[in-house]
Amino acid sequence: MESKGVVTAIDFGQTKIVALSARVGWTGEPSIIGIGISKSKGISKGGIVNADEAALALADCIYQTESSSKTKVEDAFVTISGANISSKNTYVNISTEGADRKVSREDVLRALAQASQVSGLEGHKVLQVVPRGYTLDGGKTVKDPVGMPSSHLALSAHLILGSAKGAKGIREILEAVEISPLGLVAAPIASGEAVLSTADKEIGVVLADIGHDGTSGAVYRDGAPVHTFYLPVGGHHFTNDIAFTLGLSLEDAERIKVNLGNAFPKSIPPDERIDLEMLGLSEKRKLYRKQVCDILKERAVELLRMIGYRIREAQLVNKAPAGLVLTGGASCLPGLEQLGPEVLHLPTRLGEPDGMFGLPALIRTPAYATPLGALRWGLKHTEKPARDGKVFSLNGHRPSLREIYDKVSDKLSDWARR
Numbered sequence: 528m529e530s531k532g533v534v535t536a537i538d539f540g541q542t543k544i545v546a547l548s549a550r551v552g553w554t555g556e557p558s559i560i561g562i563g564i565s566k567s568k569g570i571s572k573g574g575i576v577n578a579d580e581a582a583l584a585l586a587d588c589i590y591q592t593e594s595s596s597k598t599k600v601e602d603a604f605v606t607i608s609g610a611n612i613s614s615k616n617t618y619v620n621i622s623t624e625g626a627d628r629k630v631s632r633e634d635v636l637r638a639l640a641q642a643s644q645v646s647g648l649e650g651h652k653v654l655q656v657v658p659r660g661y662t663l664d665g666g667k668t669v670k671d672p673v674g675m676p677s678s679h680l681a682l683s684a685h686l687i688l689g690s691a692k693g694a695k696g697i698r699e700i701l702e703a704v705e706i707s708p709l710g711l712v713a714a715p716i717a718s719g720e721a722v723l724s725t726a727d728k729e730i731g732v733v734l735a736d737i738g739h740d741g742t743s744g745a746v747y748r749d750g751a752p753v754h755t756f757y758l759p760v761g762g763h764h765f766t767n768d769i770a771f772t773l774g775l776s777l778e779d780a781e782r783i784k785v786n787l788g789n790a791f792p793k794s795i796p797p798d799e800r801i802d803l804e805m806l807g808l809s810e811k812r813k814l815y816r817k818q819v820c821d822i823l824k825e826r827a828v829e830l831l832r833m834i835g836y837r838i839r840e841a842q843l844v845n846k847a848p849a850g851l852v853l854t855g856g857a858s859c860l861p862g863l864e865q866l867g868p869e870v871l872h873l874p875t876r877l878g879e880p881d882g883m884f885g886l887p888a889l890i891r892t893p894a895y896a897t898p899l900g901a902l903r904w905g906l907k908h909t910e911k912p913a914r915d916g917k918v919f920s921l922n923g924h925r926p927s928l929r930e931i932y933d934k935v936s937d938k939l940s941d942w943a944r945r
């Protein structure tokens with residue numbers, strides 16, 4: 528099987544492991560050639576809790592991906608999330624070294640490497656460096672400084688930090704299925720890649736990916752993330768609330784939530800009843816649908832307030848006029864878009880991932896924003912020779928920067944490996 532010119536991303540979620548492989552054609556446009564989706568096992572709150580189970584689930588996912596693409600997955604970008612992930616902004620200043628006093632790729636590489644070696648992290652490691660911008664000689668700030676005249680280069684970067692143990696756990700699972708990590712991508716940064724426009728990121732936006740056990744979020748401003756957070760509330764808590772309050776099994780509560788749930792009970796007629804038997808549940812009771820939705824609303828308000836607290840904590844109130852964009856399976860609960868503005872006074876919308884050639888409709892939903900965004904990040908930040916040895920072009924990004932990111936990703940994954 529041939530693997531050249533193919534980029535793969537793997538998202539380790541609490542409920543599903545998703546792998547997506549894309550090949551970039553001569554036009555520079557990527558197309559999806561391989562998809563694997565398997566039920567997640569051995570993973571809890573973003574960390575590996577049973578390595579054997581997790582490796583088996585990943586092996587199944589990779590088998591599906593390779594079978595559909597007829598291409599071996601040798602390396603991949605991998606998502607990270609969970610309570611152990613935090614973030615920090617940093618600034619790095621370097622003198623450019625070229626005789627012509629122009630910024631070279633090596634200068635940028637040195638600045639990125641220096642940013643990843645920030646001190647005082649109290650047991651954490653830098654797992655991902657997200658450049659926010661480069662300032663030339665204390666004046667103009669640009670996204671890509673290579674080739675620009677400047678004797679000093681200042682890098683503003685958003686660092687994703689995580690525990691060494693967590694990164695090691697992921698590396699071991701990948702090793703078990705013989706895949707090399709190309710780079711780690713924080714889940715909310717990945718989701719942002721899939722659903723946020725350049726304009727959203729420029730004027731300020733909050734991304735919240737509501738998964739199963741938790742919500743990963745990021746606040747963007749001036750075109751890049753400025754704050755990343757994790758909240759221990761996800762879709763599972765909504766299901767739990769219905770189950771415990773109404774005395775139902777978790778399976779029945781999940782089915783009610785997914786089929787008839789709504790976080791904005793004002794829109795539900797007060798006399799509308801749910802016939803549990805008609806829903807195919809073992810129970811024969813009838814429930815008021817509004818009662819179920821009131822329970823869901825309570826939890827949704829709590830989660831939105833927690834997001835608001837994180838925005839305040841980061842001193843970003845009134846600095847996200849593009850509003851709140853929701854992704855993750857649990858964001859599919861109807862009513863969140865109406866409730867968001869009431870609780871947070873922010874416009875709220877569902878993040879629908881942009882398409883990619885060959886992408887089935889299932890993946891173009893908020894529940895798959897993380898794997899799709901991780902793939903987009905990988906496509907931007909890698910460079911591989913295509914079959915005839917030419918370097919394939921990616922989304923109009925200059926090869927120089929891609930090469931740099933590729934090198935930095937390698938350095939970071941080497942570093943996380945230690």
Ligand SMILES: Nc1ncnc2c1ncn2[C@@H]1O[C@H](COP(=O)(O)OP(=O)(O)OP(=O)(O)O)[C@@H](O)[C@H]1O
Nearest residue numbers: 540541542543738739740762763855856857859860
């Ligand atoms: N239509 C729906 N309405 C409400 N909740 C839903 C709906 N569809 C899925 N969910 C919830 O989404 C959650 C799973 O979300 P997702 O697929 O994003 O999780 P994950 O990526 O596997 O996990 P995580 O990101 O937490 O590691 C489940 O709790 C599920 O109940």
Ligand SMILES: [Mg+2]
Nearest residue numbers: 540541738897
């Ligand atoms: Mg997820």
